[in-house]
Amino acid sequence: MSEKSVQKRNYIIEKAREVFSQKGYLTVTMKDIVEACEISRGGLYLYFDSIACDIWRCSKKKKRRPTMIWNPHFPR
Numbered sequence: 001m002s003e004k005s006v007q008k009r010n011y012i013i014e015k016a017r018e019v020f021s022q023k024g025y026l027t028v029t030m031k032d033i034v035e036a037c038e039i040s041r042g043g044l045y046l047y048f049d050s051i052a053c054d055i056w057r058c059s060k061k062k063k064r065r066p067t068m069i070w071n072p073h074f075p076r
Contacts (some may be wrong), residue, residue, distance in 0.1 A: 005047070009047045012039070013031065016033050019036050030044070060070070
């Protein structure tokens, strides 16, 4: 991953962290993250394979807290 890609990924993680802290994990939608990052939904897939789960894990790892396991079957 290039330096620019790493910077963009870190930017997405920081913005997602802000959204998670404002709305809480269970109420955040991909649209919320897309709007906060000013990036297309498809653009997020360039940086994360399974968006919500990966972003949540990355944002929590930077704070050195336990990660929440994302359940794709939990109703949104």
